Amino acid sequence: xxxxxxxxxxxxxxxxxxxxxxxxxxxxxxxxxxxxxxxxxxxxxxxxxxxxxxxxxxxxxxxxxxxxxxxxxxxxxxxxxxxxxxxxxxxxxxxxxxxxxxxxxxxxxxxxxxxxxxxxxxxxxxxxxxxxxxxxxxxxxxxxxxxxxxxxxxxxxxxxxxxxxxxxxxxxxxxxxxxxxxxxxxxxxxxxxxxxxxxxxxxxxxxxxxxxxxxxxxxxxxxxxxxxxxxxxxxxxxxxxxxxxxxxxxxxxxxxxxxxxxxxxxxxxxxxxxxxxxxxxxxxxxxxxxxxxxxxxxxxxxxxxxxxxxxxxxxxxxxxxxxxx
Amino acid sequence: xxxxxxxxxxxxxxxxxxxxxxxxxxxxxxxxxxxxxxxxxxxxxxxxxxxxxxxxxxxxxxxxxxxxxxxxxxxxxxxxxxxxxxxxxxxxxxxxxxxxxxxxx
Numbered sequence: 001x002x003x004x005x006x007x008x009x010x011x012x013x014x015x016x017x018x019x020x021x022x023x024x025x026x027x028x029x030x031x032x033x034x035x036x037x038x039x040x041x042x043x044x045x046x047x048x049x050x051x052x053x054x055x056x057x058x059x060x061x062x063x064x065x066x067x068x069x070x071x072x073x074x075x076x077x078x079x080x081x082x083x084x085x086x087x088x089x090x091x092x093x094x095x096x097x098x099x100x101x102x103x104x105x106x107x108x109x110x111x112x113x114x115x116x117x118x119x120x121x122x123x124x125x126x127x128x129x130x131x132x133x134x135x136x137x138x139x140x141x142x143x144x145x146x147x148x149x150x151x152x153x154x155x156x157x158x159x160x161x162x163x164x165x166x167x168x169x170x171x172x173x174x175x176x177x178x179x180x181x182x183x184x185x186x187x188x189x190x191x192x193x194x195x196x197x198x199x200x201x202x203x204x205x206x207x208x209x210x211x212x213x214x215x216x217x218x219x220x221x222x223x224x225x226x227x228x229x230x231x232x233x234x235x236x237x238x239x240x241x242x243x244x245x246x247x248x249x250x251x252x253x254x255x256x257x258x259x260x261x262x263x264x265x266x267x268x269x270x271x272x273x274x275x276x277x278x279x280x281x282x283x284x285x286x287x288x289x290x291x292x293x294x295x296x297x298x299x300x301x302x303x304x305x306x307x308x309x310x311x312x313x314x315x316x317x318x319x320x321x322x323x324x325x
Numbered sequence: 326x327x328x329x330x331x332x333x334x335x336x337x338x339x340x341x342x343x344x345x346x347x348x349x350x351x352x353x354x355x356x357x358x359x360x361x362x363x364x365x366x367x368x369x370x371x372x373x374x375x376x377x378x379x380x381x382x383x384x385x386x387x388x389x390x391x392x393x394x395x396x397x398x399x400x401x402x403x404x405x406x407x408x409x410x411x412x413x414x415x416x417x418x419x420x421x422x423x424x425x426x427x428x429x430x
Contacts, residue, residue, distance in 0.1 A: 045348035050339040057420060078405050078419045090340050104417070120418065124407055150417060167417055193417070212413075239420065260424030263354065280343055280353040280361075285420050302357055303398035303423040308337060316345040 012036070018319055027322075036322040044314025045277045046265070049296065050091035051309055054083045057301035058239075060107040060116070060153075061287035065089065065296045065311055067111040068289040069133070072119060074103040076305035080122045084138070086111055087296065087309070096137040100129050104194075106163050108155025108177070108201070111135070115158040115177065118166060120149035126168060130182070132158045142181040146173050150193035154204045162201040162222065165209060167193050174227070176201060186226045190218050196242035196288070198249035198268070205249050205268065210238035215257045219273070221246060231272045235264050241288030243295035243312075244268070250292045250312065253300060255284035261302070265312070267292060281308040328365040330429055332387035333379030335361055347373055356426060357394035360387045388428045398423040 013019075014029040022028070022039035030037050052070060059073025059081075066089035073081050082097035098116055105119030105127070112135035119127045128147035131138040144163060151166030159179035165171055171191030175182040192209030199205050204222035208215070217232035233251060240254030247270035256262050263282035266273040279297060286300030295312040299305070335342075336359050343353055350369040354362040361379065363370035374381065382390070402422045406415070416422075 042349050045345050046343075047345040047348050048337055048339055048342040051337065074419075077401070124410065124414075124418065255421060257421075258424060260421070260426075277348065278352065278354070280348070281337075281355040301420050301423075302355075303395065304357070304401070308355070309339065311345075313345055316349050318346050318349070 022319070024315075024317065037319055038322065040318055040320045041315035042318060043277065043316070044267075044312060045316050046279055046297070046310040046312050048280070049298075049309035049311040050087065051307040052092050052299055053085055053094055053307070054081065055305045055307045056081055056083070056299050057283075057285040057305045058103040059287045059299045060105050061289045061296070061298060062107050062109045062114050063087070063111040063289045065290040065294045068296050068298070069111045069114050070287050070298055071098055071107070071114070071116055071133075072102050072105045073287075073299060074305065076303075080120065084133070087298070092309070096133075098131055098138050099140055100127065100131070102127055102129075102149075104149040104151075104167070106151040106153035106166070108153045108161035109133070109158045110156075113157035113159070115153070115155060115161050117144055117153060117161075117163055118148050118151045130177075144182050145175055145184055148173070152195045152197040152206065154197050154199045154201060156200045160201045162204050164188055164204075164206060164222075165192050165195050171211070174222075188220060188227050189229055190216065190220070192216065192218075192238070194238040194285075196240035196251040196254065198242045198244040199246040203246035205242075205246050207233050207242070207249075207251050207268070207273075208237045208240050208254060215255060219268075233266055233273050234275050235262060235266070237262055239284040239286075241286045241297050241300075243288045243290040244292035246270075248292040250295050252288065252295070252297055252312070253279050253283050253286050267314070276314070279310055281306060281310065283308070328384075328430055330362045330384070331365040331370060331374075332382045332384060332428065333361050333363075333374045333377075334359050334382060334387075334390065335374070335377040335379035342377060343373070356387075356391045356428070357398070358390040360391050362428065384428055384430055391426050391428060395423055395426055
């Protein structure tokens with residue numbers, strides 16, 4: 001309390017409406033309702049967000065909780081899509097389509113500077129195609145060296161990216177994008193598809209995935225040069241959503257193998273994974289964006305393919321009333 | 326045996342359907358068919374069902390709805406085939422076959 005006293009003094013201010021930006025622990029008197037209130041910081045939780053315009057799974061996404069981009073994927077019948085939607089923190093709006101419809105594609109970047117690569121097209125062929133998004137439209141750029149689907153990617157914008165894993169033997173390939181072309185670099189230690197990912201091209205995290213025989217909990221960190229194995233997820237799974245950075249990440253949802261999908265959320269602190277509050281809609285093959293503290297989960301296969309969006313906040317800031325009984 | 330959960334059917338309208346405060350107070354679980362599970366005998370669960378105008382269902386009624394959607398999804402998965410495609414490739418394309426879901430009491 002000494003810190004609060006130093007900052008705000010010993011008098012509790014009175015307000016007729018809640019203060020605009022209260023800090024955690026701030027106390028005030030609500031003159032309208034004649035109660036003492038304070039700003040509390042609670043554990044992380046998911047809330048529903050605006051629904052995608054097009055239900056789909058095996059999509060991908062980039063950006064933040066209030067400025068995200070979702071693209072590609074498959075409709076509930078399994079048909080690959082080119083549809084791109086942007087999120088403003090409340091609702092999704094359709095923008096320019098990918099040139100090539102595809103599911104299980106990789107991605108990097110932001111809502112206004114994104115990269116789409118690989119995936120499987122409507123003919124069932126693995127793609128090497130790379131497209132760049134400028135905030136309005138997609139245009140084709142240099143291909144991946146290895147065509148594949150179910151790969152993953154990270155990158156700060158569409159000028160630098162890392163693509164890794166995917167459905168082409170031995171599922172370990174890693175490629176770096178330098179805004180002109182892709183170059184092969186050091187492989188993942190464990191080849192797999194459908195990892196959960198976080199980070200940028202020089203500092204990335206890949207967790208879980210499907211090795212073929214198994215859905216795994218293996219986590220690897222990329223330091224810009226090589227991959228090294230770190231602590232496992234608590235729940236082994238593939239096709240999970242991911243958000244955040246190399247040292248502060250979030251993994252959510254996915255497929256655990258029989259009996260099916262999971263709604264579990266785990267938080268990465270740079271050393272280990274900790275289980276937190278579950279998604280409300282259990283699903284696999286969903287999109288993810290944002291940070292460890294402020295993430296977005298969208299789409300996925302519930303089944304069927306869903307439009308559901310959820311917003312993660314940690315901590316959850318709420319105004320509480322002091323109970324005087 | 327006392328119920329642990331109660332069920333309702335409500336369409337997720339997006340933002341505000343479940344807010345962070347509600348999500349902190351109780352655990353929500355959504356199932357196919359717009360079926361939602363919240364704790365039984367719980368003030369916050371009851372308030373949320375009222376807020377979303379949820380149609381309260383018994384566990385058996387909710388199970389029937391979920392099973393119908395899952396059965397349809399399983400049939401659609403079985404019927405969705407590409408000539409020459411291996412089972413692994415099919416799983417890669419469509420994800421694993423939707424699993425049966427059993428609701429808890």
